[in-house]
Amino acid sequence: MITLLSHLTHVEIATPDVEASVAFYLERIGLREVAREDGKVYLRSWGDYTHHSVALSEGPEPALVEMGWRTTSPEALDEAARRVEDVGVTGEWSDGGPGRGRSYVFTGPWGHTIRLAWEVEQYEADEANASIFPDRPERRSSVAGAPRNLDHVTIAASDVRAFAEWHQDVLGFRIMAYTVLDEAPITVFAVITTNEKSHDLGIVLDSSSRPGRINHYAFWVDTREELLIAADVLMENGTDIEYGPSIHGIGEQSFLYFRDPSGLRIEVNTGGYRNYVPDWKPKDWKPSTGSNSIYRNGAMPMSMTESFPPDEGRPTATEEGVYPGTEEALLNPYAVPGRG
Ligand SMILES: [Fe+2]
Numbered sequence: 001m002i003t004l005l006s007h008l009t010h011v012e013i014a015t016p017d018v019e020a021s022v023a024f025y026l027e028r029i030g031l032r033e034v035a036r037e038d039g040k041v042y043l044r045s046w047g048d049y050t051h052h053s054v055a056l057s058e059g060p061e062p063a064l065v066e067m068g069w070r071t072t073s074p075e076a077l078d079e080a081a082r083r084v085e086d087v088g089v090t091g092e093w094s095d096g097g098p099g100r101g102r103s104y105v106f107t108g109p110w111g112h113t114i115r116l117a118w119e120v121e122q123y124e125a126d127e128a129n130a131s132i133f134p135d136r137p138e139r140r141s142s143v144a145g146a147p148r149n150l151d152h153v154t155i156a157a158s159d160v161r162a163f164a165e166w167h168q169d170v171l172g173f174r175i176m177a178y179t180v181l182d183e184a185p186i187t188v189f190a191v192i193t194t195n196e197k198s199h200d201l202g203i204v205l206d207s208s209s210r211p212g213r214i215n216h217y218a219f220w221v222d223t224r225e226e227l228l229i230a231a232d233v234l235m236e237n238g239t240d241i242e243y244g245p246s247i248h249g250i251g252e253q254s255f256l257y258f259r260d261p262s263g264l265r266i267e268v269n270t271g272g273y274r275n276y277v278p279d280w281k282p283k284d285w286k287p288s289t290g291s292n293s294i295y296r297n298g299a300m301p302m303s304m305t306e307s308f309p310p311d312e313g314r315p316t317a318t319e320e321g322v323y324p325g326t327e328e329a330l331l332n333p334y335a336v337p338g339r340g
Pocket residue numbers: 152154202216218267
């Protein structure tokens with residue numbers, strides 16, 4: 001198969017209070033607003049090459065509306081759409097909207113909507129926002145710890161391996177690693193990628209009854225020092241850190257998790273390996289081998305198992321500590337057995 005996809009371009013999320021979310025992303029994270037159209041607000045990190053990387057729209061709950069990848073060519077876009085339809089999924093062609101041209105939008109077997117486009121607007125800042133450096137799409141943010149660009153999305157799906165394999169077979173993602181529980185042969189996490197990063201799409205096991213959920217999405221900073229500054233700045237301005245800063249075993253990225261005003265989880269990450277091996281064979285990690293925390297010395301907070309929108313009728317992990325009626329191991333797959 002030719003390489004179909006090049007990189008993650010954007011994520012659109014729903015939030016009950018768009019203006020509260022916009023204010024948070026601008027003031028606390030350091031994104032910049034570039035457009036408003038049809039009720040959507042378009043935001044970008046200073047180093048994103050495309051028009052925007054985040055779109056916010058109003059919805060009753062925090063949720064994933066769509067995530068987008070750029071294809072490698074116009075032909076790759078047509079080929080990707082053909083391959084999606086060959087496996088029985090019917091999408092739609094669209095004129096693309098702000099910052100992009102013709103695109104193919106489909107909802108996959110696990111309920112997640114993906115937009116594929118070749119034509120994207122390469123961002124060029126106006127004079128007030130222009131960088132002094134030729135390759136930067138705009139000048140660096142003046143917010144301390146502001147991310148350079150969008151990095152990845154992690155969704156929740158009821159069958160982690162089937163989701164990973166579908167995206168490998170249909171769209172050419174490489175499967176990079178799995179996490180299997182220590183206690184049982186249950187795959188609870190996977191990372192897949194369209195490029196040299198360990199992942200631009202992560203998958204956590206979803207035990208809820210709601211399709212199409214998101215666990216978090218992530219921005220990139222260039223250095224671990226910036227990540228630590230981001231954590232400090234967030235805390236000093238009233239945003240609790242949910243988990244981290246630490247380092248994932250899988251992918252070896254430094255990470256930091258917190259919540260936006262809708263409750264949606266945001267990650268900032270940096271570092272990690274680059275992998276160019278075209279026939280890479282994914283290995284099985286376990287929580288005890290450091291899949292989530294490379295230091296193997298602490299359990300992930302239970303709140304990290306929440307995905308969005310919340311599972312109807314169930315209290316959130318934050319409210320109850322653990323979902324009722326479900327084994328803790330399944331819901332906290334990254335806990336280190338006997339520790340934490
Ligand atoms: Fe992540």
